[in-house]
Amino acid sequence: xxxxxxxxxxxxxxxxxxxxxxxxxxxxxxxxxxxxxxxxxxxxxxxxxxxxxxxxxxxxxxxxxxxxxxxxxxxxxxxxxxxxxxxxxxxxxxxxxxxxxxxxxxxxxxxxxxxxxxxxxxxxxxxxxxxxxxxxxxxxxxxxxxxxxxxxxxxxxxxxxxxxxxxxxxxxxxxxxxxxxxxxxxxxxxxxxxxxxxxxxxxxxxxxxxxxxxxxxxxxxxxxxxxxxxxxxxxxxxxxxxxxxxxxxxxxxxxxxxxxxxxxxxxxxxxxxxxxxxxxxxxxxxxxxxxxxxxxxxxxxxxxxxxxxxxxxxxxxxxxxxxxxxxxxxxxxxxxxxxxxxxxxxxxxxxxxxxxxxxxxxxxxxxxxxxxxxxxxxxxxxxxxxxxxxxxxxxxxxxxxxxxxxxxxxxxxxxxxxxxxxxxxxxxxxxxxxxxxxxxxxxxxxxxxxxxxxxxxxxxxxxxxxxxxxxxxxxxxxxxxxxxxxxxxxxxxxxxxxxxxxxxxxxxxxxxxxxxxxxxxxxxxxxxxxxxxxxxxxxxxxxxxxxxxxxxxxxxxxxxxxxxxxxxxxxxxxxxxxxxxxxxxxxxxxxxxxxxxxxxxxxxxxxxxxxxxxxxxxxxxxxxxxxxxxxxxxxxxxxxxxxxxxxxxxxxxxxxxxxxxxxxxxxxxxxxxxxxxxxxxxxxxxxxxxxxxxxxxxxxxxxxxxxxxxxxxxxxxxxxxxxxxxxx
Numbered sequence: 100x101x102x103x104x105x106x107x108x109x110x111x112x113x114x115x116x117x118x119x120x121x122x123x124x125x126x127x128x129x130x131x132x133x134x135x136x137x138x139x140x141x142x143x144x145x146x147x148x149x150x151x152x153x154x155x156x157x158x159x160x161x162x163x164x165x166x167x168x169x170x171x172x173x174x175x176x177x178x179x180x181x182x183x184x185x186x187x188x189x190x191x192x193x194x195x196x197x198x199x200x201x202x203x204x205x206x207x208x209x210x211x212x213x214x215x216x217x218x219x220x221x222x223x224x225x226x227x228x229x230x231x232x233x234x235x236x237x238x239x240x241x242x243x244x245x246x247x248x249x250x251x252x253x254x255x256x257x258x259x260x261x262x263x264x265x266x267x268x269x270x271x272x273x274x275x276x277x278x279x280x281x282x283x284x285x286x287x288x289x290x291x292x293x294x295x296x297x298x299x300x301x302x303x304x305x306x307x308x309x310x311x312x313x314x315x316x317x318x319x320x321x322x323x324x325x326x327x328x329x330x331x332x333x334x335x336x337x338x339x340x341x342x343x344x345x346x347x348x349x350x351x352x353x354x355x356x357x358x359x360x361x362x363x364x365x366x367x368x369x370x371x372x373x374x375x376x377x378x379x380x381x382x383x384x385x386x387x388x389x390x391x392x393x394x395x396x397x398x399x400x401x402x403x404x405x406x407x408x409x410x411x412x413x414x415x416x417x418x419x420x421x422x423x424x425x426x427x428x429x430x431x432x433x434x435x436x437x438x439x440x441x442x443x444x445x446x447x448x449x450x451x452x453x454x455x456x457x458x459x460x461x462x463x464x465x466x467x468x469x470x471x472x473x474x475x476x477x478x479x480x481x482x483x484x485x486x487x488x489x490x491x492x493x494x495x496x497x498x499x500x501x502x503x504x505x506x507x508x509x510x511x512x513x514x515x516x517x518x519x520x521x522x523x524x525x526x527x528x529x530x531x532x533x534x535x536x537x538x539x540x541x542x543x544x545x546x547x548x549x550x551x552x553x554x555x556x557x558x559x560x561x562x563x564x565x566x567x568x569x570x571x572x573x574x575x576x577x578x579x580x581x582x583x584x585x586x587x588x589x590x591x592x593x594x595x596x597x598x599x600x601x602x603x604x605x606x607x608x609x610x611x612x613x614x615x616x617x618x619x620x621x622x623x624x625x626x627x628x629x630x631x632x633x634x635x636x637x638x639x640x641x642x643x644x645x646x647x648x649x650x651x652x653x654x655x656x657x658x659x660x661x662x663x664x665x666x667x668x669x670x671x672x673x674x675x676x677x678x679x680x681x682x683x684x685x686x687x688x689x690x691x692x693x694x695x696x697x698x699x700x701x702x703x704x705x706x707x708x709x710x711x712x713x714x715x716x717x718x719x720x721x722x723x724x725x726x727x728x729x730x731x732x733x734x735x736x737x738x739x740x741x742x743x744x745x746x747x748x749x750x751x752x753x754x755x756x757x758x759x760x761x762x763x764x765x766x767x768x769x770x771x772x773x774x775x776x777x778x779x780x781x782x783x784x785x786x787x788x789x790x791x792x793x794x795x796x797x798x799x800x801x802x803x804x805x806x807x808x809x810x811x812x813x814x815x816x817x818x819x820x821x822x823x824x825x826x827x
Contacts, residue, residue: 109244113416116237119221121413123234126218127287128406133211134174134392134399142176142192142202147335150195152354155334157324158198169340173394177334178204195334225299232295238409239288245412246281249274251494262530269415276408283405290390293382302379319367326368328354328361357384430457432471433464437482439471446475446491446503446537452526454590455568456490462572462583475503475541480516486554486579487521489541497536507544510551520554521545524571528562529687529820535559554578561687565590565632566643566827587632587641597623601676602652607659609731612704615669617653617678627711628688628825631655632681635668642666643683645788645825647711654711656704656735688786688825695719696783698775700797702726702764705789705826710739712786716748722774726755726764726793765796775801776808779821787824794826 113120144150152169159166159179167180167188179198180190192202207215220227252274253259263274296302323329336356343350343365351371352363358381362372392399430445430453441463445456456472463470471481475491494500499507523545525538535557542557555578558571565587576583599617607613617631627648634641642665647654659666672678690712691697697719699709706725713721723740727733733740733754743749753771755762768775778785785801787794798813801822805811816822 109241109248110416110420112237112241112244113413116234116241117413117417119230119234120238120241120409122221123218123231123238124406124409124413126214128403128410129214130211130218131392131399131403131406133207134394135396135403137174137205138394138396138399140174140176140202140205142174144175144177144195147171147175147177147195148333150334151330152332152334152337152340153324153326153329155195155198156329158196159193160323162198166342168342169337171334171337171339173388175335175394176205228295228298232292232298235288235291235295239285239292242281242284242288245277249277251498258532269418273412273415273419276411280405280408283401284409286389287402287405290386293386294390297379297383297386302382303377321367323365323368326363328363328368328370332356357381430472430474432473434469434471436471436473436479439469439481440483440485441468441470442481442484442487443470443472444475444478444487444489444491444506445472446489446500446506446541448492448494448500448502451563452490452492452500455524455526455563458585458590459488459490459572459583462585463581465584466581468581475499475506476509478506478509478513480513482516484515484519485517487519487551488575489521489523489538490526491523491538491541492526493531493533493535493537497533497540499537503537506541510544510548515550518550518552521551522554522575523557524568525557525559526563527559534561562685563590564685565641565683566630569643570827587643596679596681597621599653599678599680601672601674601678604672604674605735607670608735610703610728610735611659612732612735613657613659613670614735615655615657615672616649617655617680618651619653620677623682625653625682625684626689627715628690628708629685630683632683633665633669633678635665643827645685645688645705645708647707647709647714649711649714654707656707658704685825688788688823690715691719691784694782694784696722696778696781698722698724698778698783698785700724700764700768700785700787700789700793702789702793705793706736708788708825709786710736713743713749714739720750721748722751722753722771722778723749724753724755724764724768724771726757726767726789728758729756730759732756763796764793765800768797768800769803772804772808775804779805779809779811779816782819783821785816785822787822787826789826791826794824798822 155169155177156166159169159181163181163183164186165182167182170178172178176192177195178190179193180188182188190204191200192204193199194201216222219231221230223230250256250259253261253263259278263271293302332354338355338357339353340355341353343352346365348366351365352361354361354363358376360374360376361370363369364371388394389398392402436442443456443460445453447453447456460470460472469483471484475489481487491503492500498504523538523542525535525542527533527535527538538557538559542553545551546553555574558567558574560567560571568590569585569587572583572585598620600620601615602618603614603616605614619625625646625648627646629646629648630643631646631653632641632643644655644657655669657666657669659670669678688708695718699712699721701709701723702725706723709723713723725733725736740749740752744752751774753767755764755767757763775785777783787797801816802813805813805816813822
């Protein structure tokens, strides 16, 4: 399939450099412990900005015969090389205030030395240094292309830090950590490249001549501690001080700071030479600190976490790629485009939409129809085509998938040979602001074209919802008098299948309905409102049931139909029997966590997920509306409802009986106008589950209440996610 240039670049770079990046990340992770360990040693001196060079020299002169050098390293450890009273040469860490020895100089361990060489050059000397520098640059490019993908996915730079839609663990944290560690990883990569360029002398010239300064001649000799430069320069600015080797006029103090080098007359303290460090050397200094974390525990920890993040990116990136390719069905045809009656056009960024389109194509072939399938960018004229079906996802902020970007232009350039019926089915997630916007654009563009006639309204599917797809498939099939059989099992990931044990099963009630409790035999994540897909043994037809989670078991409410394959299959099973099923997350219908007021509306078996939500409730005010045929219909759920009212997990219960009282749920809802309007006014949520006809009736009532009491439309309530439905 065609994928975006940025994804292709990102993947290609990652694959080509993955082994070296893994080695660099693991060794880099290990090396972050060295500066942390060093910094924890008790040699660091605080308040170096308050200690002058003169104070330290004075302290050393009082304790030792001669001072050779003073050095301040990146950890703020002050080291001195001295000749003691016995004439012995020694080097150690000192307290710069007192001159006292506080520890021996640290030596790099053989282990860290080994890891450092592996990290820098892979033990390949100059060749390895060049290779690692190049890999650092590749990692920089991978970071940039990955960030561009995040920007695109989030719908633009303004939405980069908006909520991430969680499709799965790998995808969510790949983006989450990508946003957090973007800056540290860019710093790691650029400093790595810089240090490699320095190693091969590829940076601009680094030599600055020392400027000799005129000094006032003075025969007066003053003490080192009285030198104006030493009194006004604090130790925090110093890297190294080299003392004069002899009393010759030509010998002088050499003082190196981070950005300057000074020559100081040893007799009168005047500055006789000054060399400013080049930008290249300054860059090398700061690059080394930033790349190694030396001198800062906090930055070392950030580098450590960044290395872990890099390893996670490699794992999660390859996992998502393999998963995407495994789930992607290639586009194949047995019919030539000019021989096909039905044309299926697909726009897909990750391949998921192609699976749905291919399943639809196969169903048409089974119905003995001539079908041709291709990408939207491959749109052409079709000699015998009568019907075009468009499956398309939306990418980022309402953009076309990579293999659909030219479609709008093509339909204005290529004239169909005859008038064509068309249908558009959009795939997306309501958690994105631009839900199915490209599908909307495609439908609108075809609608104004004189040769295209819409066969049915635009249909949008949220989060690959299988029951929604099945509803669309059935409606399209009825319009075209074609019986389409699609095995929904092929549209689900096979590794999600779980074995369930039947722990309880009620008797069938007056409505031919029963409750069945299922316990997963392995660890499984699910919640009330999710769906369970069950395929009876030896059958291909999959049935979806909305589930309740009660004490880590699934509760289903099943209505047995005379010709119902799955309902009869479940009815025939006994307690302790096992069945296989697939959990399909239904995030749009999960119980709202932060909402204080919720209205639950259901009829018949649609009450099932609400029983779980009520049982799990702690503080929310819940009002349940339920419609059944007779009072005996309620007996199946009466125990759970009564218990919830007693435990106050359910605030109120409103019931309608269509046969006993000739009353429907929408009539009862209309009588509770104050309750509904107050709930919506307080940003409460209404959840509806059950039959489509019930949903339409209920929505008419809510539309009226919202308009009269709140001056809002139901579309506005849907946009604010105050109306959520799962009906069939």
